[in-house]
Amino acid sequence: MRKRKAALVLLCSVTLAAGxxxxxxxxxxxxxxxxxxxxxxxLSKHVDLTLGGIGMTDSDSIDGWxxxxxxxxxxxxxxxxxxxxxxNESLNLDLSGGTTTDIVMINDDHISGVxxxxxxxxLEEYKDTLAKNIFSDNMEFRNKIMQTYKSDGDNKxxxxxxxxxxxxxxxxxxxxxxxxxxxxWDLYKQIGCPEIDNDDDYIDALKxxxxxxxxxxxxxxxxxxxxxxxxxLHTYFYKGCLAEGFINLExxxxxxxxxxxxxxxxxxxxxxxxxxxxxxxxxxxxxxLYKEGLLDPDCFITKTEDLNEKYTKGxxxxxxxxxxxxxxxxxxRALDSETLKEYVTLPAKLGWANEKNLAGxxxxxxxxxxxxxxxDRAVMVLDYLQSEEFSRDVDSGVEGRWEKGEDGKPxxxxxxxxxxxxxxxxxxWKKAGIGTLGxxxxxxxxNIASDGGRIDLWFEDDVLPKSMTFAEKDMCxxxxxxxxxxxxxxxxxxGTSIDLGNCLNAIQMGMETTPKDxxxxxxxxxxxxMNAIPNxxxxxxxxxxxxxxxxxxxxxxxxxxxxxxxxxxDGWESAKKGIEELRK
Numbered sequence: 001m002r003k004r005k006a007a008l009v010l011l012c013s014v015t016l017a018a019g020x021x022x023x024x025x026x027x028x029x030x031x032x033x034x035x036x037x038x039x040x041x042x043l044s045k046h047v048d049l050t051l052g053g054i055g056m057t058d059s060d061s062i063d064g065w066x067x068x069x070x071x072x073x074x075x076x077x078x079x080x081x082x083x084x085x086x087x088n089e090s091l092n093l094d095l096s097g098g099t100t101t102d103i104v105m106i107n108d109d110h111i112s113g114v115x116x117x118x119x120x121x122x123l124e125e126y127k128d129t130l131a132k133n134i135f136s137d138n139m140e141f142r143n144k145i146m147q148t149y150k151s152d153g154d155n156k157x158x159x160x161x162x163x164x165x166x167x168x169x170x171x172x173x174x175x176x177x178x179x180x181x182x183x184x185w186d187l188y189k190q191i192g193c194p195e196i197d198n199d200d201d202y203i204d205a206l207k208x209x210x211x212x213x214x215x216x217x218x219x220x221x222x223x224x225x226x227x228x229x230x231x232x233l234h235t236y237f238y239k240g241c242l243a244e245g246f247i248n249l250e251x252x253x254x255x256x257x258x259x260x261x262x263x264x265x266x267x268x269x270x271x272x273x274x275x276x277x278x279x280x281x282x283x284x285x286x287x288x289l290y291k292e293g294l295l296d297p298d299c300f301i302t303k304t305e306d307l308n309e310k311y312t313k314g315x316x317x318x319x320x321x322x323x324x325x326x327x328x329x330x331x332x333r334a335l336d337s338e339t340l341k342e343y344v345t346l347p348a349k350l351g352w353a354n355e356k357n358l359a360g361x362x363x364x365x366x367x368x369x370x371x372x373x374x375x376d377r378a379v380m381v382l383d384y385l386q387s388e389e390f391s392r393d394v395d396s397g398v399e400g401r402w403e404k405g406e407d408g409k410p411x412x413x414x415x416x417x418x419x420x421x422x423x424x425x426x427x428x429w430k431k432a433g434i435g436t437l438g439x440x441x442x443x444x445x446x447n448i449a450s451d452g453g454r455i456d457l458w459f460e461d462d463v464l465p466k467s468m469t470f471a472e473k474d475m476c477x478x479x480x481x482x483x484x485x486x487x488x489x490x491x492x493x494x495g496t497s498i499d500l501g502n503c504l505n506a507i508q509m510g511m512e513t514t515p516k517d518x519x520x521x522x523x524x525x526x527x528x529x530m531n532a533i534p535n536x537x538x539x540x541x542x543x544x545x546x547x548x549x550x551x552x553x554x555x556x557x558x559x560x561x562x563x564x565x566x567x568x569x570d571g572w573e574s575a576k577k578g579i580e581e582l583r584k
Contacts, residue, residue, distance in 0.1 A: 043078045047374045049381060052084035053105025053364075054091065056439060059083035067433025068401075069393045077381055095119055102372040103382050105440075107363045108250055111150055111159075112513050120158035120367035121375055130379045133387040134160055144582050145359040145509050159367050160386060161360025162441050171354045171501065172446055173485035175464045176472060177345040179242055179352040180488070181205075182225075182319035185471045186340040187213050189478060196346055197496065199243055199285050202318070206294055209317045216314045224294035225318045226310070227286060227537075230303040233529060237266055239285060239320050240278030242348040245498055249508055250363055252279060253522055254568050258350055258503045263572040267529055268561045270553060279529075280549075286537045287545055300534055311343070319343070333423030333469060342471035347488035347497050354446075354499040358583070359506035364439070385441050388449050394441055395456035397434045402457055410453040417466045510575030518567050521560040528555050 059065045059082045066074060066081065074081055084101050086094070091110065094100040095117060106114060114120050127135045135143065142164050147155045181202045187209040196202050206224040215222055227235040237252035246255040246264070255266045255278050264272060266279045289295040296302065296310070304324070310316055312326030319325075325343045332341040366385070368378045384390050392410075396402050401416045419425045419432065430436075447455045454460055458467055464483055468476070472484050481487065491497035514522070532552045539545035 043377075046078050046080070047377055048082070049077075049079040049103070049374060049378060050082050050084055050101035051103045051105075051381075051440070052086050052091075052094075052101030053366075053439075054086050054088070054107055054110075056083055056085050056105065058085045062436065064427070064430035064433060064436070067431055067436050068398050069390075069433035069437065072393060072398050073381070073384065073390070077377060077384070079377065079381065081381075098371040100369045100371060102369055102374060102378040103366060104369055105364055105366050107365070111365065114367065115152050115158065119370055121370050121372075121379065122156045122158060123160070123368070123379070124157050126379050126383075130376065131383045133383045139164055139386070141506075141583065142359045145506055145579070148578075148582065149510050150365065159365040160382065161362075162364050162366070162385075162439065163391070164357060164360050170446065171499070172459050173351070173353050173483070173489045173499075174459060175467050176322070176484045177347060177351065177353075177488055178322045179320060179345065179350075180348040181346040182322070182343055183346060184209065184213075184314075184317055185342050185344045185475055187317065188344075189340065189474075193478060198349075199281070199288070203285075203288055203292060203294070206289075206318050207292055210294060213317070218313070220313055220315050222315055222317060223296040224289055224292075225316050225320075226296035226302045226307060227299045228302055228304050228307050228324075229300060232526060233267075233279065233533075236282035236286065236533070237279040238282070240276075240281030240283075242320055242350050242352075243285070244276055244278050244281050245350045246278045247350075247500070247503060247505065248278065251522065251526055253525060253564075254572075255279075256503070256505075256507070258500055259498060261502070261504050261507060261576065263569060265561075265565050265568070267525065268553065268556050268565060271565075283533070283536050284545070287539055290537055291540070295537075299537070314341075320348070321345075329469075330423055330426050333421075334426060335423070337423060338470045340471045340474055342469060344472065344475055344484060347491050349497055351488040351492065351497055351499045353485075353488065354501045355503065355505070356501070357505065359509055362505050362508045388455065391441055391455050392449060392457075394433070394435065394437050396458065397432050401432060401434070404451070408451060410449075410451055410457060411460070412457045412463055417463065420467055421469050504576075504579065506579050507572065507576050510579045511571050512575075515567070518564050521564045524559045525556050525561050525564065528552070528559060 062083070070081055073079075086104075088109070091100070091104075091106070092113075095110075095113065098119075100119065123131050123134060133139075139160075142161060143157060146159050146161070147157050150159050151157060181196050183205065188205065190212055191205065191208040194201065194205050194208075196205055203224075210222060210224065213222055229235070233252045234248075237248055237255065240246070241248055241255065245258050246266075247258050248255050248266075253265070253267055255264050256262070257264065264275060264277055266277045269275070269277045269280060286295060286299070290299075296316075298306070307316075307324050308326040310326075311319075311324055312328050312331065314328055322343070322345055329342045332339045366382060368375060368382055372378050396410075396412060397416055402410045402412045404410050416432075419429050420434075446459070449455050457463060468484070475484055476482065476486075479487070488497055488499070492499055529552065532548065532555075535548045536545060536552070539548055
């Protein structure tokens with residue numbers, strides 16, 4: 001979830017670049033900027049700088065803000081940095097009024113509007129001065145994608161994506177898995193650690209765990225898990241992606257095979273009856289949980305914040321991602337440093353690891369607002385967010401949290417490693433800011449920095465086992481592993497699981513802007529499907545489930561889904577060819 005570049009090297013390059021740019025203005029795509037006569041090498045004036053985006057978190061609600069990582073950035077550029085959370089409505093309002101944050105992160109839905117409204121600064125104007133990280137050789141393929149597919153046709157560049165992971169990196173599964181079959185380790189161990197190879201095995205394990213743990217120590221009811229209802233259909237198709245080996249496109253109506261890179265209609269699956277697509281895999285899974293009495297009865301009104309709260313209280317036994325745990329693991333370690341009461345993740349068919357990410361993260365596009373009163377400073381900060389130095393800070397902490405040995409190679413300090421696993425030092429860990437800005441700069445588990453160490457020092461071979469909690473160490477001892485992630489590594493080597501090593505996610509960025517009629521059809525189909533979910537999940541028999549599915553198929557056909565399938569299929573093939581050509 002991040003990116004980085006060696007500290008002093010970048011500091012020198014940014015400072016030098018600022019000195020070269022005296023008087024150079026920014027091309028705002030047609031609007032004459034009032035800032036064109038400003039010198040760009042003057043950091044003497046302290047300014048407030050804001051960073052906002054869809055799905056970001058307001059900095060006021062982030063524990064430890066400003067973190068050590070943020071404080072270093074603020075001192076480096078003489079700014080006070082704040083984050084702002086946007087949703088579609090608030091973003092559109094700010095765009096129309098020209099009052100967005102200085103740096104903005106959007107998704108594909110907003111690209112066209114930002115370009116037409118000339119809301120973004122042309123970064124090409126800073127290519128040889130303040131944006132040298134953005135335009136480094138390592139970013140060449142990503143920049144080609146942005147100039148070719150996310151611009152106004154003139155090969156200008158307005159957007160950057162978080163983190164580029166390069167193709168020549170060595171596979172690394174890290175210490176723990178972030179996605180897969182979540183279990184409470186203490187309970188899973190009590191039921192004998194049964195092998196989980198598919199959803200049916202997982203439901204059997206969840207059922208066995210609930211039999212020995214029907215309620216929490218506080219007398220609260222316990223469930224296997226719940227859906228969440230503030231991310232449209234995500235809760236269903238993402239669960240299925242992990243189980244069936246796909247990655248999702250925006251909205252989940254279409255998905256990409258992680259091995260072949262082929263496009264599949266996810267919900268309207270009538271033309272691929274032999275393939276269990278992610279959406280139907282996920283919906284069937286939740287239906288089976290419902291029939292077994294394992295699904296939270298509040299499933300259809302639960303939001304992410306509710307999910308986190310119930311995880312924190314220990315009311316769920318499973319899940320499919322590690323970012324919904326709430327504070328349960330932290331709280332348990334704070335009470336007992338040798339607790340086995342922790343959520344851990346076991347592998348599904350798809351392990352979200354070793355992603356090449358050649359063009360950065362899809363669906364996350366940063367730009368500098370042409371309406372910013374501090375455009376040049378914002379360009380400098382955005383460029384810094386793309387740097388090796390910042391990525392190292394986010395992943396590994398600021399220098400001091402890691403030190404260089406006699407060979408010049410950096411290593412995490414033992415104190416930093418201890419801080420991560422010691423529940424009594426949670427406040428200190430949050431203040432360090434390690435991992436806090438992951439969505440801002442991406443994740444970099446694999447790349448080697450210019451000083452010879454990994455960007456993410458937690459992925460150094462000698463560090464991986466040191467960062468385990470007591471429960472994770474017990475897991476390794478019990479299952480005869482070196483690392484918890486070896487559960488996935490072994491399955492990939494055996495051919496029973498896959499990672500993202502063959503997945504070309506840049507194809508999504510090469511798709512043309514979706515025409516309004518297809519947007520309308522897709523939006524309508526998504527809404528129709530959401531309305532159908534309760535009847536599908538709460539179907540009491542397989543026959544009732546199939547009947548509800550047939551009704552949905554008819555309704556989707558009436559909404560024009562076949563026209564959408566044709567447009568997406570043709571567009572995907574065209575984009576796939578274009579992206580593959582750019583890679584040559």
